[in-house]
Amino acid sequence: MIVFPSALKKLNVLGMNARNIDYISRYNDRRLYPLVDDKLQTKKLIEKHGLKAPELFGFIEFQAQVKKIKEIIPEGAGFVIKPAQGSGGKGILVILKQEDGYFIKQNGDKINEHNLRRHISNILSGLYSLSGKDDVALVEKLIEFDDAFEGFSFEGVPDIRVIVYRGYPVMAMMRLSTSASDGKANLHQGAVGVGLNISNGKALSAVQFDAPITHHPDTGKELLELEISQWDKVLRLASGSFDMTDLGYLGADIVLDKQNGPMLLELNARPGLAIQIANKTGLEARLRLVDAIAGQHKNIDERLEFSYLNFGATDA
Amino acid sequence: MTSKYQIYIFSLLLILLSVGVMTYKVEVLGFPLFAGEEKSIWNIEAKVEFTGHGKNAFVSLALPEAQNGMFVYNENASSANYGYVVAEEDTYLRGEWSKRKVEGKQTLYYSIDVILDEDFKPESVKEYKRNYSIEASSLVLQATEAIMQDAYDHSSDDISMAARLISEFNKANPTQAVEMLKHRYIKSPRDLRDVIAALLEDKKVRLRRIGALELIDGQKNVFLKPMLEVFYKEKWQLFDINNGKISKPKNLFIWQRGAVSLLDAEGVTGSEVRFSVTENVVSARTGALLKGSDEKVSLMDYSLFVLPNESQNAFKHLLLIPIGALVVVLLRVLIGLKTSGTFMPVLLAMAFVQTELVPGVSMFLIVVSIGLIVRSYLSDLNLLLVARISAVLIVVVGIMAMLAVLAYKLGFTDIITITFFPMIILAWTIERMSIIWEENGPKEVFVQGGGSLMVAIIAYFAMTNSVMQFWTYNFPEILLSVLALIILVGRYSGYRLSELHRFAPMVRKK
Numbered sequence: 001m002i003v004f005p006s007a008l009k010k011l012n013v014l015g016m017n018a019r020n021i022d023y024i025s026r027y028n029d030r031r032l033y034p035l036v037d038d039k040l041q042t043k044k045l046i047e048k049h050g051l052k053a054p055e056l057f058g059f060i061e062f063q064a065q066v067k068k069i070k071e072i073i074p075e076g077a078g079f080v081i082k083p084a085q086g087s088g089g090k091g092i093l094v095i096l097k098q099e100d101g102y103f104i105k106q107n108g109d110k111i112n113e114h115n116l117r118r119h120i121s122n123i124l125s126g127l128y129s130l131s132g133k134d135d136v137a138l139v140e141k142l143i144e145f146d147d148a149f150e151g152f153s154f155e156g157v158p159d160i161r162v163i164v165y166r167g168y169p170v171m172a173m174m175r176l177s178t179s180a181s182d183g184k185a186n187l188h189q190g191a192v193g194v195g196l197n198i199s200n201g202k203a204l205s206a207v208q209f210d211a212p213i214t215h216h217p218d219t220g221k222e223l224l225e226l227e228i229s230q231w232d233k234v235l236r237l238a239s240g241s242f243d244m245t246d247l248g249y250l251g252a253d254i255v256l257d258k259q260n261g262p263m264l265l266e267l268n269a270r271p272g273l274a275i276q277i278a279n280k281t282g283l284e285a286r287l288r289l290v291d292a293i294a295g296q297h298k299n300i301d302e303r304l305e306f307s308y309l310n311f312g313a314t315d316a
Numbered sequence: 317m318t319s320k321y322q323i324y325i326f327s328l329l330l331i332l333l334s335v336g337v338m339t340y341k342v343e344v345l346g347f348p349l350f351a352g353e354e355k356s357i358w359n360i361e362a363k364v365e366f367t368g369h370g371k372n373a374f375v376s377l378a379l380p381e382a383q384n385g386m387f388v389y390n391e392n393a394s395s396a397n398y399g400y401v402v403a404e405e406d407t408y409l410r411g412e413w414s415k416r417k418v419e420g421k422q423t424l425y426y427s428i429d430v431i432l433d434e435d436f437k438p439e440s441v442k443e444y445k446r447n448y449s450i451e452a453s454s455l456v457l458q459a460t461e462a463i464m465q466d467a468y469d470h471s472s473d474d475i476s477m478a479a480r481l482i483s484e485f486n487k488a489n490p491t492q493a494v495e496m497l498k499h500r501y502i503k504s505p506r507d508l509r510d511v512i513a514a515l516l517e518d519k520k521v522r523l524r525r526i527g528a529l530e531l532i533d534g535q536k537n538v539f540l541k542p543m544l545e546v547f548y549k550e551k552w553q554l555f556d557i558n559n560g561k562i563s564k565p566k567n568l569f570i571w572q573r574g575a576v577s578l579l580d581a582e583g584v585t586g587s588e589v590r591f592s593v594t595e596n597v598v599s600a601r602t603g604a605l606l607k608g609s610d611e612k613v614s615l616m617d618y619s620l621f622v623l624p625n626e627s628q629n630a631f632k633h634l635l636l637i638p639i640g641a642l643v644v645v646l647l648r649v650l651i652g653l654k655t656s657g658t659f660m661p662v663l664l665a666m667a668f669v670q671t672e673l674v675p676g677v678s679m680f681l682i683v684v685s686i687g688l689i690v691r692s693y694l695s696d697l698n699l700l701l702v703a704r705i706s707a708v709l710i711v712v713v714g715i716m717a718m719l720a721v722l723a724y725k726l727g728f729t730d731i732i733t734i735t736f737f738p739m740i741i742l743a744w745t746i747e748r749m750s751i752i753w754e755e756n757g758p759k760e761v762f763v764q765g766g767g768s769l770m771v772a773i774i775a776y777f778a779m780t781n782s783v784m785q786f787w788t789y790n791f792p793e794i795l796l797s798v799l800a801l802i803i804l805v806g807r808y809s810g811y812r813l814s815e816l817h818r819f820a821p822m823v824r825k826k
Contacts, residue, residue, distance in 0.1 A: 003820045005811045013819050017649060018809040063700065125701025127751065211821055273815075280822055 012282030014273060019249075023287065027166065027248025028269050035245050036267040040084040040136055046264055049244045051237060053264045054257070055141040059084070066120050069139075070113070073098075078142035081116075083123040083135045089184045091128030093119050094142065094156070106155045107182070143263070146256040152226055154178050154218035159185050160196070160228065160254045160262075162238035163271055163283065166294050169235045169307045170286040172196040173278040174226060178208065179218050187274045192216060194223050195279030199312030201231030207277045233262045235307065239300050241267055286311055323807050327800035334796035346433060346604040347790060350783065355602075358531045359594040360569060361427040364579065366587035368418025376580040377426060377589060378527075379409040380571045382438035390429040398424065408576050418584060430531070432566060462493045464515055474521045474548045475561065481512055482560045509542035509557045522547040526554075527572035530565070533595035540571055540578065540591065620792060633666065635788040638798045640665050640775040647771050649805050652814030655768045656748055660741060664768070665775035667737045673776055675728075677769065679719065680737070684765070686715050687746035688753070695750065709743040 008015070014023075035041050046053045057079060058072035073079050076098050083091040093116075095103045102110040120137045122128070129135040145157045152158060156177030163171045173193045180190030187193050192213065195204040203226035206213050215222055228234060238252035241264060251271025254262050276282055289310060297303045341347040346355075364375060379402065382388070393400050398413040411426050463484060471477035484494055485508060502508045509525065516523055524547075527540030544555040556562045571591070572578050581587035620631050640662035647653040655661050668676035690711045694704055716737070745765075753761045778784060787794050811819075 001820045002813075002816045003823045005816060007823045008811055008816065008819050011819075011822055013811075013815075013822065015809070015811040015815050016652065017812060021807060021809045121700055127701050207821070210818055277819060277822055282822075 008282070012285035013276055014283040014287070016273060018284070019273060023165070023249040024270060028250070029246070032245055032247055033269050036247065036250065036269045038084050038136075039082065039086075039138055039266055042267055043138070045244055049240070051240055051244065051264050052260060052262065054080075054143055054255075057139040057141065059139065060120055060124065060137045063121060063124055066117050066124070069116060069120060072139045074141075080140045080142055081120060081123070082138050082140065083128040084138055085129040085133075085135050086123075087128075089186045089189070091119075091123055092184070096142070143255045143265075144258040146229070146258050148227075148229055149176075149256070151219045151221040152176050152216060152223070154216070156181075156185060157255055159265055160234055160256070161271065161275060162235065162252045162254065163275060164238050164242050164250050164252055165287050165290050166248045167239055167242040167297075167300070168290045168303050168311075169198055169238050170290060170311055171275050171279055171281070171283055172198055172201075172235075172238075173275045174203070174228065176216065176223075178216070180208075187272065187278075192223065193274055193278035194226050195275070195281070196226075196228060197312055198235070199308050201228035201234065203227065205278065205280045207274070210274065210277055212280075228256070230256070230261050232304070235304055236300065237262050237264050239303055239307075243300065320807065323803060327804050330796045330800035330803075334791075334793040334800075337793040338791045341604070341791060348604070350786065355431060355597075355604075356531075357596045358430040358432070358569070359427055359596060360430060360529060360531075360571075361425060361592045361594070362571075362589050363537070363592065364413075364424040364426070364587065364589045365422065366581055366584040367421050368584050370417055370419050371583040372416045373414065373418040373422070373584045374580075374582040375413045375424065375584070375587065376403075377411045377413075378572045378576050378578050379411050379426070380428065380569070381409065381573060383570055384437045385432060385434050385566060386569055387431045387433040387436045388428050389431060392425075392427050394425045394427075405576070408574065410576075422584070430569060432531070434566075460493055460497055460515055463491065463497070464519060466491075467515075468519065474516075474546050475553050477519065478512075478516055478521065478523070478544070478546045478553075478555055479560045481515060482555060482557060485512060486558055486560075505557060506539075506542045509544060512557060513544055516544075516546070524552075524574050525572075526570055527578055529569045529571055529591055529593060531567040531569055531593055531595070533593065535591070535593040537590040537592060545573075620789075632785070632789050633669065635792055635795065636669065636779040636785065637662060637666065638795050639779050639784055639788060642798050642802055643775040643778045644771060645802050645805050647774065649808055650812060652812030653767055653771055654764065655771050656745070656752075656764045657768070660745065661768050661771035661775055663738050663741050664772035665779055668772065668776040669779055671737075673773065676737075676776075677773070680742075680769070682719065683712060683715050683737070683742055684746055684749065687712055687742065688750055691746050691750040695754070705743055705747055708746050709739060712739050712742045712746070 035045055040059060043053065043056050057074065060066060060069065060072070073095075078094075078096045078098075080095070081093040086092065094106045095116075096106055097104050099110070102112055103116055104110055123135050123137040126133045126135050143157045145153070149158050152174075153176040158174055158176045160172060160174050162169050173195050175185040175187060176192040176194065177185050178190055178192055182189065185191045187207075187210075190209060192206055192208045194206040196202065197204050203224045206223040208217060214224065234254050234256075237254055241250065241252045242248075245267060247267070247269055249269075249271075251268035253265040253268065255265050257263050273283070293306065297306055342349055362377060364377060366373070366375065379391075380388070393411055393413075395413050398415045401412050403410050403412050413424055463481070467477050467480040467484065471480045484490060485498070487494070490498070497511060498508075501511055513523055513525055524545050526543040526545055528543050529535075529538070529540060542557060544557060545552040546555060547553075554562055554564050579587055579589045620628060623631070641659065644655065644659060644662055648655070664680065667680075670676075671679065687708060691704075691708055694707055697704075699707065716739070745768075749761050749765055752764060
């Protein structure tokens with residue numbers, strides 16, 4: 001099934017090439033990439049700017065430190081190990097809890113300390129890093145996701161992706177993991193994407209594998225009932241990450257923690273385009289609208305006001 | 317916006333430059349645009365024979381001058397134990413051999429290689445300087461008064477007079493005077509030419525004598541064909557002494573021009589020079605190269621063709637990489653195909669070029685499959701990444717050696733070319749695939765591996781295209797066009813073909 005380019009143009013769909021040439025290369029200074037590509041740097045930056053993020057228990061830089069993992073991880077509790085320079089969710093190991101010296105993964109699999117060390121060792125050797133170079137393993141607090149999302153996600157933390165253009169949140173979606181995505185919130189691995197109304201954080205439409213769906217494939221939950229609480233905090237966090245990084249075109253991944261509310265999980269300097277399918281709306285018109293008024297709003301409140309007003313409906 | 321125009325202008329300049337250089341090479345240097353065009357190289361060999369009698373020998377041979385349409389790219393005087401110099405005498409070149417106390421029958425060779433080339437025009441029309449005295453005897457002149465009167469009466473200028481004279485000598489029933497001259501003086505074609513020349517010179521016709529060779533393959537031990545040229549109205553007109561006025565045939569090579577003697581020999585007897593003509597068919601490219609390198613065209617002086625053959629062959633393959641890169645760029649930017657590793661498909665395609673497609677693809681699949689099995693065992697050993705990849709690398713070498721030996725024993729000699737596979741690429745491919753297998757399941761392995769393989773195969777077809785191979789090697793400047801194309805595609809901000817499918821659900825819903 002193929003459509004004419006003019007049909008996509010009419011919907012203001014942003015293509016990969018246009019994203020790269022007109023937005024990423026124009027507004028994302030290469031110099032700034034390490035700030036988001038290296039999650040350790042992002043973490044430090046977030047701390048400096050006082051944004052909320054999952055607590056960092058520690059990090060492992062050298063193979064010799066791998067055996068000290070026991071000293072970093074919390075006794076008996078869950079945690080997350082991720083490569084600082086991983087991409088596409090690769091190498092992220094989520095441990096829900098510990099039992100008799102075993103570590104229980106999201107899907108219920110048990111692994112022992114030996115396996116855990118091997119995973120960290122792999123991360124350090126650069127197996128999951130973008131360029132294959134040596135990496136650092138981060139150990140973070142496990143997110144306890146908000147009960148409000150019960151049934152919306154299958155084994156895994158649902159997160160909210162917000163596209164922030166020159167400081168204005170222009171489009172958002174929630175990513176829900178499924179059995180197909182193996183608990184990961186990546187759309188290309190089979191996670192469900194739910195387009196969110198920028199005005200109120202309510203679901204607009206949903207897709208899986210780029211095709212529209214109405215119910216969660218595993219839990220059967222009606223996806224359009226989804227509504228994000230503390231929506232203003234979510235957008236504020238997203239918009240604030242622009243002030244923090246100076247990246248003009250970025251994707252902010254935000255999770256809702258049961259106790260701490262919205263937390264910035266990570267940032268992406270090359271956010272994907274599937275968000276358009278989830279929203280059934282093209283990005284380009286919204287980006288152009290921001291270009292037209294860029295510089296008129298001085299602070300985050302004014303920017304958010306503009307986004308609320310202009311990017312609320314399905315049609316920008 | 318300005319940067320966009322800069323790119324257009326820059327790309328346009330690159331394309332113009334590459335097309336310009338290509339046109340120059342095709343039009344001026346005679347490079348063939350396509351493979352398989354052939355050119356003849358004519359080897360003309362002069363064999364000088366004489367007998368020595370213990371005295372010092374000096375032999376001097378008239379050498380050919382540069383002439384229109386004949387490109388002489390190589391000359392060679394082989395003269396064992398003889399001193400050889402090229403001397404210039406009244407603007408004529410002569411090859412001079414000398415040796416003391418020569419005894420017995422001697423043979424000297426002088427040969428040139430000639431390429432026919434219509435664009436080669438070194439000659440300027442110069443009036444021939446008469447620097448000798450007319451030797452025609454008064455007896456001849458008296459006897460032929462009638463002939464000349466007739467020729468003079470029946471002509472309007474020098475050209476027509478010469479034509480008339482030649483036809484008189486070639487008539488089946490010549491006049492009595494002609495018959496007498498022929499009988500008395502003309503024993504050979506050369507005598508005929510000299511008689512005619514003497515008659516014309518007496519009438520103040522400006523002419524020069526010519527000794528020519530027709531470039532026809534397989535001529536052995538022939539003499540130069542005597543001919544005449546008459547100067548009239550600032551032009552030289554060629555005359556065949558049997559057929560009269562002719563325009564110069566393309567394959568006529570003029571060895572000797574003017575009254576200079578063809579061969580002078582001192583201190584020896586029985587000197588004689590005979591010629592042989594051999595045709596060698598070479599590719600037009602070789603011809604152009606020989607010409608280019610001899611003309612000292614600086615473009616050719618600094619071209620790949622000055623490299624030793626071995627390096628040239630290496631470059632033959634290297635120059636194809638940009639074509640493969642172009643394919644990858646097009647497939648990724650315009651079509652939107654995903655490949656594992658940006659240029660891994662190009663390297664694979666390079667290997668396929670060496671191994672041929674079917675054996676290459678099957679070997680790739682066999683090695684990667686066995687590698688994946690071994691890798692799954694290695695993953696249980698809990699090795700560090702570098703050590704694990706190195707282990708996989710060694711396994712890959714082992715598999716390749718095993719396959720080669722096995723195939724050789726079974727008689728599939730094709731498989732031995734397996735060594736052309738870049739092992740590091742194979743090892744990394746195995747490692748990546750095995751990670752994808754562990755993380756995303758076997759389906760993703762087939763999707764990504766298949767995608768890379770497909771791009772590699774398409775790149776292979778582009779790179780083995782004979783026209784492509786011929787062009788990149790003979791016209792490396794075409795890479796500037798490839799560069800321009802890649803730069804232009806690099807600024808393409810339209811939709812990819814895959815996106816027309818990917819975003820299709822959005823259109824349907826509306």
